Amino acid sequence: MxxxxxxxxxHQIQExxxxxxxxxxxxxxxxxxxxxxxDLFFKCENFQRMGAFKMRxxxxxxxxxxxxxxxxxxxxxxxxNFAQAVALSAKMMGVKAYIVMPTNAPKVKKQAVESYGxxxxxxxxxxxxxxxxxxxxxxxxGASPLHPSNQDEVILGNSTxxxxxxxxxxxxxxxxxxxxxxxxxxxxxxxxxxLSPLCEVIGAEPAEADDAKRSLERGEIxxxxxxxxxxxxxxTHLGDRNFPIIKRVVKRIITVEEDEIIAAMKLVWxxxxxxxxxSAGVGVAVALREKELVAQGKTGxxxxxGNVDLENLPW
Amino acid sequence: MxxxxxxxxxHQIQExxxxxxxxxxxxxxxxxxxxxxxDLFFKCENFQRMGAFKMRxxxxxxxxxxxxxxxxxxxxxxxxNFAQAVALSAKMMGVKAYIVMPTNAPKVKKQAVESYGxxxxxxxxxxxxxxxxxxxxxxxxGASPLHPSNQDEVILGNSTxxxxxxxxxxxxxxxxxxxxxxxxxxxxxxxxxxLSPLCEVIGAEPAEADDAKRSLERGEIxxxxxxxxxxxxxxTHLGDRNFPIIKRVVKRIITVEEDEIIAAMKLVWxxxxxxxxxSAGVGVAVALREKELVAQGKTGxxxxxGNVDLENLPW
Numbered sequence: 186m187x188x189x190x191x192x193x194x195x196h197q198i199q200e201x202x203x204x205x206x207x208x209x210x211x212x213x214x215x216x217x218x219x220x221x222x223x224d225l226f227f228k229c230e231n232f233q234r235m236g237a238f239k240m241r242x243x244x245x246x247x248x249x250x251x252x253x254x255x256x257x258x259x260x261x262x263x264x265x266n267f268a269q270a271v272a273l274s275a276k277m278m279g280v281k282a283y284i285v286m287p288t289n290a291p292k293v294k295k296q297a298v299e300s301y302g303x304x305x306x307x308x309x310x311x312x313x314x315x316x317x318x319x320x321x322x323x324x325x326x327g328a329s330p331l332h333p334s335n336q337d338e339v340i341l342g343n344s345t346x347x348x349x350x351x352x353x354x355x356x357x358x359x360x361x362x363x364x365x366x367x368x369x370x371x372x373x374x375x376x377x378x379x380l381s382p383l384c385e386v387i388g389a390e391p392a393e394a395d396d397a398k399r400s401l402e403r404g405e406i407x408x409x410x411x412x413x414x415x416x417x418x419x420x421t422h423l424g425d426r427n428f429p430i431i432k433r434v435v436k437r438i439i440t441v442e443e444d445e446i447i448a449a450m451k452l453v454w455x456x457x458x459x460x461x462x463x464s465a466g467v468g469v470a471v472a473l474r475e476k477e478l479v480a481q482g483k484t485g486x487x488x489x490x491g492n493v494d495l496e497n498l499p500w
Numbered sequence: 501m502x503x504x505x506x507x508x509x510x511h512q513i514q515e516x517x518x519x520x521x522x523x524x525x526x527x528x529x530x531x532x533x534x535x536x537x538x539d540l541f542f543k544c545e546n547f548q549r550m551g552a553f554k555m556r557x558x559x560x561x562x563x564x565x566x567x568x569x570x571x572x573x574x575x576x577x578x579x580x581n582f583a584q585a586v587a588l589s590a591k592m593m594g595v596k597a598y599i600v601m602p603t604n605a606p607k608v609k610k611q612a613v614e615s616y617g618x619x620x621x622x623x624x625x626x627x628x629x630x631x632x633x634x635x636x637x638x639x640x641x642g643a644s645p646l647h648p649s650n651q652d653e654v655i656l657g658n659s660t661x662x663x664x665x666x667x668x669x670x671x672x673x674x675x676x677x678x679x680x681x682x683x684x685x686x687x688x689x690x691x692x693x694x695l696s697p698l699c700e701v702i703g704a705e706p707a708e709a710d711d712a713k714r715s716l717e718r719g720e721i722x723x724x725x726x727x728x729x730x731x732x733x734x735x736t737h738l739g740d741r742n743f744p745i746i747k748r749v750v751k752r753i754i755t756v757e758e759d760e761i762i763a764a765m766k767l768v769w770x771x772x773x774x775x776x777x778x779s780a781g782v783g784v785a786v787a788l789r790e791k792e793l794v795a796q797g798k799t800g801x802x803x804x805x806g807n808v809d810l811e812n813l814p815w
Contacts, residue, residue, distance in 0.1 A: 210525070212547075231773040451810060458546040458806035460773040491773035495766060500810060 190344075195379045198245060199345045205244040205277055206345070207233050211353050214457045221472055223479030226357065228350045231461050231491025235297070237418075238346055238489050239270035239333065242368060245342025246331050247274050255280050257327035262308075262315040264290040266418065266492055267333035272303030283328050285318045287311075291494065334366025335424025343372025350485055351380050358482030359385040363467045363489050364397040364438060365419035371427035373487070374434035384485075387478075388431075388438030389471040391415075391446060396422045398438040401431065415443055415499055418464035418489065441470040447499045449473055453488075460491045463499070505659070510694045513560060514660045520559040520592055521660070522548050526668050529772045536787055538794030541672065543665045546776050546806025550612070552733075553661055553804050554585035554648065557683060560657025561646050562589050570595050572642035577623075577630040579605040581733065581807055582648035587618030598643050600633045602626075606809060649681025650739025658687025665800055666695050673797030674700040678782045678804050679712040679753060680734035686742035688802070689749035699800075702793075703746075703753030704786040706730075706761060711737045713753040716746065730758055730814055733779035733804065756785040762814045764788055768803075775806045778814070 209232045218225055230238040247259055258281030261271045268284045275282035284303040286295060287310035298305055308318040323330050332339060346369070351357060360377065362370040370388055377384045390397050391414035399407045400423050412420040423431065441449075450466030452473075453459050461469075465488040472479055472486050524547045533540055545553040562574055573596030576586045583599045590597035599618040601610060602625035613620055623633040638645050647654060661684070666672060675692065677685040685703055692699045705712050706729035714722045715738050727735040738746065756764075765781030767788075768774050776784075780803040787794055787801050 229773075236771075236773060454775050454810060456551075458544075458551060458775040460769050460775060495769060495813070495815060498810070498813075 190375050190379045192379050195344060195348055195376050198341050199348045201248055202241060202244050202342055202345060205274060206240050208349055209233050211350065212457065212459070216456050217452065217473070221479050222476050223472060224483045225472055225479065226354050226483060226485050227457075228346060228485060228487050229459065230346060231459060231465065231488050233490070235266070235269040235273050236490055236492040237266040237270065237462075238343060238369060238487070239266045240274065241345050242333070242339030242342035242372070243267065243270035243331065244274040244277075246336060246338040247278055247280055249338045250329055254329050257329070258283060259331050260285070260319055260322045260326070260328040261331040261333070262286070262319045263333060265294055266490060268294065268303065269297050269301060271331055272298045272301035276302045281328070283322045283326065285315055285322065287315060293494065332424070334368025334421065335426045337426055340368050340371045340375070340427055340430070343369050344376040345372075346487060347373040347376035348380065350487075351376065351384065354483060354485060355381070356483055357381065357384050357485045359387055359478070360485040360487065361387045361389050361468045361471050362487050363416070363419055363464050364388040364390045365464065366421040367397060367423040367427035367431055369487070369489060370435060371430040374430050378434055386435050387471070388435055389468040390438050390440050391419055391467055392440040392442050394420050395440045397431070398440055400428065401435065401438055404432065414446070416446055416464040416467050418462065419467060439471045439475060441467060441474060445470040445474060451500055459488070460493065461488050462490045462493050465489045465491070505690050505694045507694050510659060510663055510691050513656050514663045516563055517556060517559050517657055517660060520589060521555050523664055524548050526665065527772065527774070531771050532767065532788070536794050537791050538787060539798045540787055540794065541669050541798060541800050542772075543661060543800060543802050544774065545661060546774060546780065546803050548805070550581070550584040550588050551805055551807040552581040552585065552777075553658060553684060553802070554581045555589065556660050557648070557654030557657035557687070558582065558585035558646065559589040559592075561651060561653040562593055562595055564653045565644055569644050572644070573598060574646050575600070575634055575637045575641070575643040576646040576648070577601070577634045578648060580609055581805060583609065583618065584612045584616060586646055587613045587616035591617045596643070598637045598641065600630055600637065602630060608809065647739070649683025649736065650741045652741055655683050655686045655690070655742055655745070658684050659691040660687075661802060662688040662691035663695065665802075666691065666699065669798060669800060670696070671798055672696065672699050672800045674702055674793070675800040675802065676702050676704050676783045676786050677802050678731070678734055678779050679703040679705045680779065681736040682712060682738040682742035682746055684802070684804060685750060686745040689745050693749055701750050702786070703750055704783040705753050705755050706734055706782055707755040707757050709735050710755045712746070713755055715743065716750065716753055719747065729761070731761055731779040731782050733777065734782060754786045754790060756782060756789060760785040760789060766815055774803070775808065776803050777805045777808050780804045780806070
């Protein structure tokens, strides 16, 4: 989106998706404030429906279809949270959801999609196969394809994370946002730009998948050569719909190492009693490490989700 | 306490400890409501300071000492949450805390007590050694002994869990409370009796440590012959200060099996994104199993704490 949104635009999106999403709580921790020397506020999207912020983009995207499009359904490929978000949003709105999942997707995620009434098609675990299977379904059924991060209506839905956050803590000096496909940070950027232009939007990325940091530095989208990070939600790359917004609003992206991500995640489980996923640990790790950054004023940190395999913890 | 408390008594206790404890949130889960068929409200004492409700009793007990007693300090023996609660409460009130801990207490608990400024004395891991070490310290220093569950001021402090809960959800038909030493359920009973006498107080206990259930049935305190339950907070027995209250107010105690406790705990982690300890899982397990009980009206469940060893999970 090449133009800024107005406050009214932002509030309209919030009103539109309100019936379909949770207004998630903002939490804080004396101990983590002491450790970081900051005044940190955590926006808990792990308490969002289906356990992650993806619900916001998915529901906004389906709501923006016309009746005729809705009657033909939606289709998305995803091995994780977005699949669940699309299936659940579609179910609430009475829309069919075709979900393409790689054969190696975790069983528990498939079961969750099924429990929300999603119609699963399995494919080979390659991006090419996922895309072609999705295209085939879209062609055959007329279903509208949804993209987890690189689609305007998804980005707009994600803006509501920051709308709620700034409503509750209006004087945030900065918000730290994990960056994967770029859909969340782009949405947060749009809301900050409209509602609190002095609030700095800072990206948080694993050093092992630092494509967004390099993209921002180069001024063009670059890909990850490898992406062996535990933060499985952040292995993807930016897209042409979100990158222009990120370039316009985000001044810096800070990377953290794998051991910092795991330590931050564990700290939040132990001391805040919150189950958060590794991708959420990335933002916390930045806040814990960058003591100078957080020393002044209030810092927001987005806990993007809490979907983890409890049988496979990294400690 | 042989007499009922008045509403005013109850509110005075709440006001007194307010500056020292968190007002914890009440949460609910669509999915767990669907699974149980009930309308469940969880009082999240896992978000309490030091991670468990024990903070309430400990702080109220120290606050009720006179200045001269305070100057001599307090002493308690505990291998777990109560040690941390006493140390932290005492620190906030500028009172010395002598903590007797068995040599086999988890290192992480000792470190937590130290970080709150508690003065640790180690002893053999037997109840006799713990008690005699505590008595010795009390005699030498003049410190006031605090008991985790069988002391009036501790029980009164615990009443505030239900005071807050009923304030937020006034029409609870019942509250399910895990029972270990009996201090929490006695406190909750006093508050319900004063504020909402029609709200039924129901105990939840592991079948492997069902001393409270048997005590209530017999009308006298009986002990556990063994107590090999994962719910380590519930292995203790009732005492002469709390049992009369329990007998007066609590009509039934429901037991659950070990596999139900673990499944309930895991379900709350996975779906509510809350880290809760096994003892808290006991109350959730009762709510999940007793479908007829929870079918009518609103049911409160007390999540007593969230202190677990993340390196040693039961799944």
